[in-house]
Amino acid sequence: MDKKSLIDINTDLLSEYNEIKVLNPDTWEIGEYLNLKYDMNAAIAFSKLYFPDFIEKDGCIILGHRYNEQVFKQWQDYFNGDVKAIESMCNSYEVMDYFQNNRPVTESLDFYNQVIDELAKTLKKSWEINCQILFPDKKIVVEVYDEYDATRITLYQDK
Incomplete structure (x- = not known):
């Protein structure tokens, strides 16, 4: 398996991420974290942070x-x-x-x-x-x- 990504993030900086991962080591990943912490409105708003208007x-x-x-x-x-x-x-x-x-x-x-x-x-x-x-x-x-x-x-x- 060859993983490619434009960015890497330090998940140790995400509140509660690793604590929950310990409980769900085989299924816990960033998608589940986002689902737990945020909603679609936040996701849409964040898109303008990363893809701003110029x-x-x-x-x-x-x-x-x-x-x-x-x-x-x-x-x-x-x-x-x-x-x-x-x-x-x-x-x-x-x-x-x-x-x-x-x-x-x-x-x-x-x-x-x-x-x-x-x-x-x-x-x-x-x-x-x-x-x-x-x-x-x-x-x-x-x-x-x-x-x-x-x-x-x-x-x-x-x-």
């Missing part, structure tokens, strides 16, 4: 959920039209903010940071694939970086 404006590519006309114009003026700098700032987002309202208070900060890094790794791969398909003629970099003790993600064109 806005093309004045040569820039901006994540749809990050686009704000006023902010875009401010960065455009500040960076004198430098596409890479504008995109980098407009697309920058703190990964924790996707789910900041749902952090279990009992989790240690170290464990939570591991979870954030795992999500960032997966988002990076997903967005890279999206950009390769949607913009095959452009070299778009998806970057995960730490700034002020926060894991951030952004994307920009590398010309």
